[in-house]
Amino acid sequence: MAHDGKEEDTGAHGTEPSPAETADREFASVLARLGIEMPSDLAPGVLAGYRPMRAMMELLRTVETCDV
């Protein structure tokens, strides 16, 4: 999640953000850092691709590679 010095947004109605919301914000911050402008009409498909990939990256963080 991007940190811009403001209080962290905890999602709608004060609840924790959903994994999809977290992924979308994370990806937006990546694109901003890289200076890439994503056409808005293409964004839903891009984010639909990023969300499962983020889940895969999380999976790999939990795997002890010596135990495959």
Added chain:
Amino acid sequence: MSETDAMSGTDATGPGDLAELTVAQAGALLRSGEITSVQLAEHALGLIEAHDAALHSFVLVTRDQALERARQADRELRGGLDRGPLHGIPYALKDIFDAEGLPTTNQSRLTVSDVAAGDSAVEERLRAGGGVLLGKLATYEFAMGGPSPDLPFPPARNPWHTEHIPSGSSSGAGVAVAAGFLRVAFGSDTAGSMRGPAFHCGTVGLKPTYGLVSGHGATPLAPTMDHFGPLGWTVADTAAALQAVAGPDPRDPRTRDAPAPDYLGGLTGDVKGLRVAYSSAWYAHDPETLPEITEGIERALAHLEGLGAIVEECKLPAYELFNACGRIVMAAEGFATHERNLREEPRKFGRITYQKLLPGAGVGAADLLRAMELRRRLTEALDQRVFADHDVLITACGQTTAARFDAFPLDWPPPRLANDMQTIPFALTGHPAMSLPLGFAGNGLPIGVQLVGPRFGEAGLFRAGTALEAEFGRRGTRPALTTGAPDDRHATA
């Protein structure tokens, strides 16, 4: 010799007698002077002209150049010069391979006008081997997109049912070989892009060992996962095609510095003593897997055992680890390959291609390093648990038959990835893997099985594949679209 005479003794129901000659049969007749390469090329070009308007397997047909190469092959063979197993044989290239003087469009508006200044290594070897290039074949955009309508050329269609996709990205190769236009074609496979079309079109498709075939002059997608190789109508055709293109290339440091072995000598169907491993863990209990596929694999294993192979169950690492690892590596490398255009000309990509490539921007260095380390461990696990004691691993290739075009919307992702393929593990690890037809599902569409071998163990795959093909391959049955013959897909089990 007439075309009819050339086919005597076969039981083909195919689109024309010359098209039903195997590479080896055609080669023997070429060398004896009973047929000519020009006849073969003319026959194939005629089939393409008659039927490809409905299939779109070719994006470019190079008639004049093809006939000139065929005439040269005939002159050389008459003069006693024999350039190898594909001398005088027609073939075509997925449109990511450079062929001097021809466009390499990659099915993309970004490169639709790019003309190759030289040959890719694959084309260079085929040209030197006397093959006859008929043209360039349909691909998904940059070997990554989908069967999309917003690209320079219409997507190829499955010859067994044109409302279904042929799968991709080597779509045209699968279609052209299944339709009988070609005995062999060449494609690329980064996550299953040769094995998918082979599975869904009912051809043989071999992803060779990583580094067996040079990628010089082929458009990259994910360089540590990109593989290049043949699709063929039969195992023997595929072996002949691999023989023509395999071997070291100093311009591609990924290639192994050793000559390719002989692939054609072991195609006898004798599997006595062959050590075959299997595991149904990745597919058998998944409700997405068609029962015909699970049953087909069981029959294949029983058949091999009956022929004297030693069949043993093995334990594979979890599929989810291979899949996650492969997706992350491919995404990161795909983004790196196309980053400049993704930044500067996003609208020139097809919508699905852009939507599949851009997520790779989100793979961080730590995530990629974790994936690369896991990749090493998974590869090691296969080497130790499976290939230390076995020549072949048999597992599912696809879990179901080809999806309909209307299952693919204009934007990614489709509601359900109806073609789920179990091909990415071996693109990740670099082991050779072959999709082999096992007949048809109840809906009349092809199904198959995946044979995997130890690195540089392609000969074992051809050996097992020959035995299975003889029993289950249905190589005499062609799509009714091009035969005009009654559909006999259900004539035998």
